[in-house]
Amino acid sequence: MVFQNSLEFARQLDALDSLSHFRNEFHLIEGKIYLCGNSLGLQPKAARAAVEQEFFDWQTFGVEGHFDGKNPWFHYHKFLTQKTANMVGALPQEVVVMNNLTVNLHLLMVSFYRPTATRYKIIMEGGAFPSDQYAMETQARFHGLDPDKAIIELMPREGEYTLRTEDIIKTIEENADSLALVMMGGVNYYTGQAFDMKAITEAAHKAGAYAGFDLAHAAGNLLLQLHAWNVDFACWCTYKYLNSGPGGTSGVFIHERNASDTTIPRFGGWWGHDEATRFKMLKGFKPTSTAEGWQLSNAQVFPMAIHNVSLEMFERAGMSNIRAKSELLTGFLEFLLNEVDTKKQFEIITPKNAEDRGCQLSLLFAQNGRATFDKLLENNVIADWREPNVLRMGPAPLYNSFEDMWHTAQAMKSV
Numbered sequence: 001m002v003f004q005n006s007l008e009f010a011r012q013l014d015a016l017d018s019l020s021h022f023r024n025e026f027h028l029i030e031g032k033i034y035l036c037g038n039s040l041g042l043q044p045k046a047a048r049a050a051v052e053q054e055f056f057d058w059q060t061f062g063v064e065g066h067f068d069g070k071n072p073w074f075h076y077h078k079f080l081t082q083k084t085a086n087m088v089g090a091l092p093q094e095v096v097v098m099n100n101l102t103v104n105l106h107l108l109m110v111s112f113y114r115p116t117a118t119r120y121k122i123i124m125e126g127g128a129f130p131s132d133q134y135a136m137e138t139q140a141r142f143h144g145l146d147p148d149k150a151i152i153e154l155m156p157r158e159g160e161y162t163l164r165t166e167d168i169i170k171t172i173e174e175n176a177d178s179l180a181l182v183m184m185g186g187v188n189y190y191t192g193q194a195f196d197m198k199a200i201t202e203a204a205h206k207a208g209a210y211a212g213f214d215l216a217h218a219a220g221n222l223l224l225q226l227h228a229w230n231v232d233f234a235c236w237c238t239y240k241y242l243n244s245g246p247g248g249t250s251g252v253f254i255h256e257r258n259a260s261d262t263t264i265p266r267f268g269g270w271w272g273h274d275e276a277t278r279f280k281m282l283k284g285f286k287p288t289s290t291a292e293g294w295q296l297s298n299a300q301v302f303p304m305a306i307h308n309v310s311l312e313m314f315e316r317a318g319m320s321n322i323r324a325k326s327e328l329l330t331g332f333l334e335f336l337l338n339e340v341d342t343k344k345q346f347e348i349i350t351p352k353n354a355e356d357r358g359c360q361l362s363l364l365f366a367q368n369g370r371a372t373f374d375k376l377l378e379n380n381v382i383a384d385w386r387e388p389n390v391l392r393m394g395p396a397p398l399y400n401s402f403e404d405m406w407h408t409a410q411a412m413k414s415v
């Protein structure tokens with residue numbers, strides 16, 4: 001599409017947008033343009049009633065709410081399963097919602113990072129989100145390994161900001177004899193680069209290693225096909241693109257071939273135990289032969305009630321429609337930002353190709369980045385600042401409008 005730098009053009013795009021009505025289903029922040037959905041998504045209006053329902057059932061039924069409530073808590077996580085599977089391109093038996101992201105990352109590594117004397121290396125992206133770095137580092141130490149020897153961090157080429165798929169694959173091939181796991185983000189939180197998960201998974205498998213992904217910045221953002229891509233496992237948080245509230249619960253994917261294998265070692269808890277005999281309280285852990293076999297505890301009903309509302313919206317909008325709007329919205333913002341940056345004060349380091357990014361644009365500043373971010377706030381644009389020098393903008397297709405993009409560019413121009 002050929003974009004135009006005008007308010008009329010932005011309004012035309014909004015008029016043509018079949019998802020524009022979803023904006024009314026969110027609590028927008030009065031007088032502000034919110035571009036921080038990649039950090040904490042806005043609140044769906046229906047979230048409150050969903051939580052109220054569970055308060056009501058708790059107050060009315062007490063413990064009997066596990067079976068007699070409107071949405072029985074005993075298998076509350078199952079209300080989320082099909083919608084989660086649709087959202088990430090998985091089979092229902094491959095997904096479960098539980099815990100929080102970093103907790104799940106560790107639980108999955110217990111199963112899928114079991115280093116031996118010869119096969120012990122992890123390949124990850126350099127500059128990964130700190131929690132992921134700490135998880136990899138402490139997993140290596142937990143197995144008595146030196147993180148500097150066990151972890152290979154992929155770095156961009158000299159003068160580049162993002163990774164080339166060919167370089168990722170080359171590193172995998174070069175370490176084929178000693179590689180245990182390739183563990184990457186789906187989208188890097190800093191640069192906004194989306195990785196070719198299909199190609200990376202294929203290369204990891206060829207090398208005899210597992211392939212896992214942290215989809216914190218990819219779930220609800222990219223069109224994922226985790227099952228078809230043969231990904232071994234993945235996990236994601238739900239409070240960023242998935243609008244499920246601060247500290248919200250987390251989603252997990254375990255490919256069917258792994259999920260059905262009850263001999264895979266794991267940390268067990270009663271909610272992962274075979275459902276038919278769970279309440280017989282017998283000795284001997286017998287895992288459910290699906291992704292639910294990795295659950296430890298009973299369902300976190302309150303955060304899941306919010307997440308269920310959000311997943312229902314994604315289901316109604318359709319992930320492919322969301323992605324189509326997202327590409328257009330981000331493309332429009334990119335066009336407008338380049339229009340107003342006449343003095344070349346920043347560089348957009350996010351890949352230009354829509355296939356290689358989600359909705360986020362990362363603006364690298366040589367100087368005055370932090371001041372620009374602060375001034376934007378004064379001008380009612382809530383973006384996001386990441387040390388040392390990147391300003392991130394993440395327009396969310398369910399609640400940001402094309403007109404928002406135009407006002408954002410005007411605010412950039414004025415600061």
Ligand SMILES: *Cc1c(COP(=O)(O)O)cnc(C)c1O
Pocket residue numbers: 100101102103129131132185189214216217237
């Ligand atoms: C947001 C984010 C996290 C945060 O983890 P929590 O356990 O939910 O606090 C971890 N990893 C990545 C890549 C993230 O983007």
